[in-house]
Amino acid sequence: MVDIKTKTKADSVLYALPQRIAGYIDALPIFIKNSIREIRLRASSPLCVICETTLYISEDTSASSYLPSRPVIVSRGEIDETVKRITGSSLYAREQELKEGYLSMKGGNRAGISGCFSGGSFKQANAINIRIAGQVKGCAEPLKEQAENGLLIVGRAGSGKTTLLRDLIRLLSYEGNRVSVIDTRGELCGYDCEALDVGPNTDIINGVSKAEGCEMALRTLNPQYIAFDEVGNGRELALIRESFFSGVKILTTAHGAGVQDIKSREVTKALLDGCIGKIAIIEGAAGSQITFTTPKEVLCSD
C-alpha cells in the first residue's frame, strides 16, 4: 500500500526539532498541523502549539486546550538540540540574530529565543518559540487600492501584519510594480527566497539593516515600492528617512492596537510625517477586520 502523506504548514519546521518532539508534532491530525502558527518549547515545561488557541500535546499524541495528565515535557537538552539544529551547530554565525533574540529559519519561519545572555553574547536558551510563516494568497486584496501612496499596517502581535504585507507585495508585484523588499530577518520572503511567493517583480535584500537596504535599493534597483517589516526604533527610521526621496512609496508594519497606539509611539508618529499615505489598522483576530485611516486623521484625533 502506498503511504500518501499530505504536506502541512508544520512540516516546514520539523527539521529543526529534536526527533522526539518532531514525532509528536508530526503525529497530530492534519487540520491541527495546518493551523499551527507557533510551536512553543520551554525547558522542563509542557510542549504546546498555538493555533486559534493554545493546545498542549499529550504523550498519547492528542492535543487539548487544557493541561493533560501526561503532557510532553521538553528537556533542556532538547532546547539545546533545537538551537543546534537551527544554527547548523554554529552559534557564532548567528550571533547578531541571537543578540536580537531570534533565529531565522528556512522558508521564512522564525524562532524567537529567550535565555541567558552574558557580556553581550548568547550563552544558553531556556525557551524557543517557533513561528511558522503563513502565506494566505489574496488576503491583501482590500489593501491594494490603499497602498498607492504608501501604507502602514498596524496590528497586535500575531494579528497577521507580516502575512498581509507579504501578500500585498505579491499582488503589487504581479501587477507589474517594481517592489524592493528589505528583509532584514528573512521573515517576509525567507532566506532561501523560494519558499514564499512574493511575485515576479520583487527584489529581495537580505541580511542588511533597513536603512542600508533602502539606500541600496534606491541606488541600484529603481523601485516603485520599498517594503520592510516592523520599523524598530527611531534611529532606524531617521536613517530610512534620510535615504528616502519622493516618488518611492513605503509599505511597512508596526505593532499597535489602534489610533492611540500609533500616536503614542514615537516611531509610528514619525512615519506619519510624509512617509505614508494610508494606515490599515487590523482589529479582528488574524486580519479579519481592517479599518483604514489617513495620517492626517490620526494626527488630528484626540
Place this chain on the structure above:
Amino acid sequence: MIKIVGILLLMAVCSAYGFYRANMLFCRKKRLKALCLFIESAENKIRLGSEMQQIVLTDGAAAGIYLENLNFLIKKENLTPSDIALAEDFLGSLGMGDMVGELKRCQTYKSLIEKEYINAEQEAKQKAALYQKLGVFLGLLVGIVMI
C-alpha cells in the same frame, strides 16, 4: 622443505610486524597534520561565518572528523589515547560559542595539536627505522634459532 618455508614465513611475519608498527607512527603523524589543517581551515571559515556542520562535511573527511546525530566525532585509528582525548575535547562543543571564543578555541587547540604533531614527527624519526630493523632482525633470529 616445509621447515624452510615455515622459517621464511616466520621471518616475513616478524619483518611485516616491524614495518606495520613503523607505519602506525607515520600514520599518526599524518592524522595530526590533517587535524591541524582542519582547524586552520575551520578558523578561516568561522571568520567568514560558514556553518560548522558545512565545514565538517566539506573539510572534515581528510582529518577523519564526521557528523553523527548532530555530534562531531573523530575516527580513532592510529591516534594515541591522549590525541583522541584532545580531539574529542576540541570537537565536544565546537560551534557553540561566539565568534571570538571559537577563534580562540581554534588557536589554543591548534597549538596543542601542533605540539603533539612535533612529538609524533620526532617519534617517527627515532622509532620507525628501529621498528623496521627490529622486525627484520627478530625474523632472522627466529630463523637462525629454528635452523
